[in-house]
Amino acid sequence: MSNSQPKSPSPSRVLRFVFVALLALALAGSATFGQGSWSLGPLRLLIRHASAPLAYAVKDLATLMSYSFLRGVGGVAFSETASPAHDLVGKEIALSYSRWSADGERLRVRIDGDSYVLPVYDWVLLPVAEYADSEYHACVSLFGPQAEFTAEANAYDIVYHEALQDTLLGMRVLQADIRLMVLNSAWALPSYGGVTVLGAGEQAPASLNREAARIIDAIVWEHDFRSWVLTDVDVDVEIGLTGNTVTLSGDPYYIFWTLDRERLEELVADAAHYASIGDSFRYGVVMDEIDRLPYEVVEPTRDLNLAREMLREYNQPVYDAAAETMRLAAFFRYVKATSPWGWTAFLSEMSGRTPSPRVATPTEWTQPGE
Secondary structure (H helix, E strand, O other), X not given: OEOOXXXXXXXXXXXXHHHHXXXXXXXXXXXXXXXXXXXXXXXXXXXXXXXXXOOOOOOOHHHHOOHHHHHHOOOEEOOOOOEEOHXXXXXXXXXXXXXXXXXXXXXXXXXXXXXXXXXXXXXXHHHHHHHHHOOOOEEEEOEXXXXXXXOOEEEXXXXXXXXXXXXXXXXXXXXXHHHHHOOOOOOOOOEEOOEXXXXXXOOOOOOOOHHHHHHHHHHHHOOOOOXXXXXXXXXXXXXXXXXXXXXXXXXXXXXXXXXXXXXXXXXXXXXXXXXXXXXXHHHHHHHHHHHXXXXXXXXXXXXXXXXXXXXXXHOHHHHHHHHHHHHHHHHHHHHHXXXXXXXXXHHHHOOOOOOOOEOOOOOEEXXXXX
């Protein structure tokens, strides 16, 4: 999210009796985590207050690259709608949820009446369906209303789309946002009370892939930029078939951006002046110019996209969770658009189901200043 390398925040203490209780629940596979902290190497991501709902929509690349979006979100945002492969064009695609089937086999896809498999576990399926049903596309941001940046420390206020808050998928998407900031730590998965929390089908990385980290670091940190967004804007997500399995193609990518900071300061001062004298017309003109200030830093965007396999080698669970969120949301938006009544019925079949393991997502991360 930021192009400054964070130092390790001071660890917060976790009461022993809370740790014991939560550990027992975690080992039972249905943990509910309360206030405390998540550990990611030496970093501590704190649970201290409720997260304000993240409610931003993305219409196109211009919206994504607007200063109002980048200042308020940055982070991760997926907005595309999938399209069928050539041989599926014109065919009816419908979904159902079989709650009595094994986890990972509950999503059923019917194409012109024939049944197909799309393997996805409930800890991903349930929040993504709710996310795709929303009008908002921003997944996670470090720039919530309580964020505060000073010379002494950067206090990030972590906010989530309502569908991803307090879910393990929300944790994975958050890590997809911050991993470029902490390459020495984010190769691992976060733990709570010493327990690495895994979703069904996941396997925690055993060690840092130094070659992948070296390549990513060389691509990213040799360029001057202000921040980035993990997005799918202009990515073609295609619905296909391989045998009896539905396939979804496409990968998210980081788009890096910057702006003329001196010009921004000038325009902010102008906007404040026009607001103080009640000149709404000139105020609006200045605010429009501010919105158009950001521009893409092409080289890291291009090079990291070409090296995205290194991102997966660096931390496969995080890469796969973000990519599956993007693809599945795009697929669900297509089904919702082409079969709204069927989509409503599909959602009703999942009513009352909650993803497991149950977690509390962190809402604060303080990075000490230089």
